[in-house]
Amino acid sequence: MTDPENTVAVPGAPTEAVLDRDGLDELVRVLVRRGRTVIGPTVRDGAIVLDELESADALPYGWGVELEAGQYRVRRRADQAAFAHSAGPQSWKSFLHPERVRQWSAERRPDGVLSVRPEAPQSVSYAFLGVRPCDLRAIRILDRVMGGGRYRDPAYLSRRTGAFLIAVECTEPGATCFCVSMGTGPAADAGFDLALTEVVDAAGHRFLCRSGSPEGAAVLAELPRRDADEPTRAAAASAVSEAAERMGRSMPPVDLRTLMRDTLEAERWDDVTARCLSCGNCTMVCPTCFCTTTEDVTDLTGDHAERWRRWDSCYDLDFSLLHGGPVRATPRSRYRQWLTHKLGTWHDQFDSSGCVGCGRCIVWCPTGIDLTEEAHALHQEATRTESAP
Amino acid sequence: MTPQTGEPAGGGALDTLPAEHRGRLMALAHEAAFPSTTRIFEEGDEADRFWIIRSGTVALDVHVPGRGRTVVETIGRGALLGWSWLCPPRHWHLGAESRGPVLAWEFDAAAVRSLCAERPDLGLALVTVVAETIGDRLRATRTRLLDLYGPPGSPEGGAGP
Amino acid sequence: MTLAPLPYRVVDRRDETHDTVTLSLEPAGEALGPFAPGQFAMMYAFGVGEVPVSVSRIPDGQRLTHTVRAVGAVTRALWTLRTGAWVGMRGPFGTCWDLAAARGNDLLVIAGGIGIAPLRPAIDAVLAEPHGYGRLNVLAGARSPADLLYRNEFPTWERPFSTVTVDRPDDDWTGRVGVVTTLLGEAHFTPADTTALVCGPEVMMRATARDLIHRGVRPDRVQVSLERNMRCATGHCGHCQLGPLLLCRDGPVVGYDRAEPLLSVREL
Structure with missing residues (x-):
């Protein structure tokens, strides 16, 4: 696992350099040679998705996205930028915390004795290329949820441990982005092995590359590169700081945890419920939503059983089932559970917000519900209630 | 009414009354002892008395044709036995029977009502105590209506885990 | 092990009521750690599923005692288990009754x-x-x-x-x-x-x-x-x-x- 504290460079290894496209090509080759399964963005089915990359050619050079509440479109860009797009329908949780995993198998022997075999740890060694700062934070949040408590989840840890993370700072935020409000981007500060900042200007198409770990520095040392120059540094820094000014969305400037705690009975929940279909899309695309349920299956003999874990959603009626029926029977209570957990009680459970400001839930909501708009409305209602006589 | 040894502190229904009110009421009380399975009153009879139970248990029952006497609630130490004396038509709604030996303070309802008429402040305090008892029993009854310990969900649903 | 259940054998069953049974269980090999009053185990009925059940007695040694009421598919499957049958157990989980704080009370x-x-x-x-x-x-x-x-x-x-x-x-x-x-x-x-x-x-x-x-x-x-x-x-x-x-x-x-x-x- 990337150790954010361990940023001391290997002696002689570069900590900063400039790469061209051939440097990126070589980066993928080097990682594959090192036995890594490289996952990164690529264009497929009218979207920029995350998939295994055989080479850097598969990166979405020249593609951008147009985002709005309930809308997602890829579009051609005038330039050949590889990372001038924001979050797509998937996130890295699809790889670290897959939709469906087998947890163990059990046999009932002829004499009736039960034997249980835990699932062998996954042997995959991932490299994630193009991790946005918001998603980098999402991985850190999942680390805490799945691996930071009393019980550590082996399925997650076997995929996460040793994963090589290549962050790409954000220079082209979408209309639904609000990482600045959540304090997660657009710059990448720590928690990566390598961080890239893409620069496309009169001086050419290049990537400022920084190492954040000894392994990152070692990989960088193998790439064709040139020393980082001041104009590239300045162009990269201004592209990131300008991105911070172009966030399409923002959260109300209040303590969201307190806001969520104190507005559980707000009228706004009725308003949003009139629009919410309880489809659970927001939970599927959210890079931190981790909830799962279990499935117990047997084969036809009835003597071989397996426990599978699959993603679940708090919008599902069965999610809160208790004896006679669901605790959260109304869509109102289920939307409230999702939002107050994400922005509020996550702090109590896992010491941080569960939201990283990626905007996926806004984009992929079929009715365009925007959590930033809901938070603003809750804040306004709370303010009105306070000032009322 | 000073709690006797073995009587729980704060258990008596009249304990929340101001000392002066309690003293005036207790002056009207006399001790009553009911051996086991004594019928203390019967449904439909005139409700001319009430009791504060000092020890033992009293069962309140209803006569159900074909089933006989059916116990609907039991009350114990400290409880007020009887409130039908307060409001017309002043007939008992239930029957009452001692379960084992019962010691109680017995009050003559007419005398208490005259005291209340004479001392409206005491009357209000006493009615509040009685209302509290009625409220407690109503809440308890409503809780039992929920059948909380019954089988969850429908028999076919198998709703539990 | 917290994810995969350990095999336990039913060594005694006592019917408490028409729908509730107390099962005494002994491990086939490795045993779960000690339970405190109020904590629960996840009980697995083979092929059917798993339910949380509080520990209902803590005998000395490795034996576990759980009282199960048949209210759903899994609890019904557990309720039907006879002596000698096998279940999967995980635990102990959760907080316990805070008896330390109750001392002297x-x-x-x-x-x-x-x-x-x-x-x-x-x-x-x-x-x-x-x-x-x-x-x-x-x-x-x-x-x-x-x-x-x-x-x-x-x-x-x-x-x-x-x-x-x-x-x-x-x-x-x-x-x-x-x-x-x-x-x-x-x-x-x-x-x-x-x-x-x-x-x-x-x-x-x-x-x-x-x-x-x-x-x-x-x-x-x-x-x-x-x-x-x-x-x-x-x-x-x-x-x-x-x-x-x-x-x-x-x-x-x-x-x-x-x-x-x-x-x-x-x-x-």
Whole structure:
């Protein structure tokens, strides 16, 4: 696992350099040679998705996205930028915390004795290329949820441990982005092995590359590169700081945890419920939503059983089932559970917000519900209630 | 009414009354002892008395044709036995029977009502105590209506885990 | 191992009522760590599924005792198990009754229905150390005399007050009739120095806690055992959330000072 504290460079290894496209090509080759399964963005089915990359050619050079509440479109860009797009329908949780995993198998022997075999740890060694700062934070949040408590989840840890993370700072935020409000981007500060900042200007198409770990520095040392120059540094820094000014969305400037705690009975929940279909899309695309349920299956003999874990959603009626029926029977209570957990009680459970400001839930909501708009409305209602006589 | 040894502190229904009110009421009380399975009153009879139970248990029952006497609630130490004396038509709604030996303070309802008429402040305090008892029993009854310990969900649903 | 169940064999089954059984289990090999009163295990019925079940007695050694009421597919499968059958067990999970905080206090153990099961190990622990605590009161409510659990054990708990009350008496019932809170007026306790352990349906626990606090028991000394849907018991599945709490981790036993604001929000 990337150790954010361990940023001391290997002696002689570069900590900063400039790469061209051939440097990126070589980066993928080097990682594959090192036995890594490289996952990164690529264009497929009218979207920029995350998939295994055989080479850097598969990166979405020249593609951008147009985002709005309930809308997602890829579009051609005038330039050949590889990372001038924001979050797509998937996130890295699809790889670290897959939709469906087998947890163990059990046999009932002829004499009736039960034997249980835990699932062998996954042997995959991932490299994630193009991790946005918001998603980098999402991985850190999942680390805490799945691996930071009393019980550590082996399925997650076997995929996460040793994963090589290549962050790409954000220079082209979408209309639904609000990482600045959540304090997660657009710059990448720590928690990566390598961080890239893409620069496309009169001086050419290049990537400022920084190492954040000894392994990152070692990989960088193998790439064709040139020393980082001041104009590239300045162009990269201004592209990131300008991105911070172009966030399409923002959260109300209040303590969201307190806001969520104190507005559980707000009228706004009725308003949003009139629009919410309880489809659970927001939970599927959210890079931190981790909830799962279990499935117990047997084969036809009835003597071989397996426990599978699959993603679940708090919008599902069965999610809160208790004896006679669901605790959260109304869509109102289920939307409230999702939002107050994400922005509020996550702090109590896992010491941080569960939201990283990626905007996926806004984009992929079929009715365009925007959590930033809901938070603003809750804040306004709370303010009105306070000032009322 | 000073709690006797073995009587729980704060258990008596009249304990929340101001000392002066309690003293005036207790002056009207006399001790009553009911051996086991004594019928203390019967449904439909005139409700001319009430009791504060000092020890033992009293069962309140209803006569159900074909089933006989059916116990609907039991009350114990400290409880007020009887409130039908307060409001017309002043007939008992239930029957009452001692379960084992019962010691109680017995009050003559007419005398208490005259005291209340004479001392409206005491009357209000006493009615509040009685209302509290009625409220407690109503809440308890409503809780039992929920059948909380019954089988969850429908028999076919198998709703539990 | 917390994810894969360990095999345990049913070495004894005792039918408590028409739908409730107490199973005694012994491990095939490796055993689960020691349980504390109030904690629970995940019990796996082969091929059917897994349910959380509190430990209902903590014998010496490696044996586990759980009382199961058949209310759904998994609990019905567990309920049908005969001696010699095998189950999978994970645990121990969750918080326990805080008996350390109750030392020197009068104790009210208040149960509704099958809620007596998670409380029985706490009663055992108090009885094993009679000088560690003040007066012990056990108050239990049940639907009918036929639904009473551990009926034979009540006489051994009489120190100084132990009473069962039922909602629906039969003709032979000579005990108390009514909700469990009606017994509070007769229990022996000094409210300011009392700890209450309460387990039963949520409505019963709320009514009981309100009554106790009204009588002067400190809200943080009213410990309740809460229940929500539970899938993993290791804090990873998200099902058992009650506001800020993950009940598999922060519960099931929670002080009423924390539980009250959460239970008062509908559908939280």
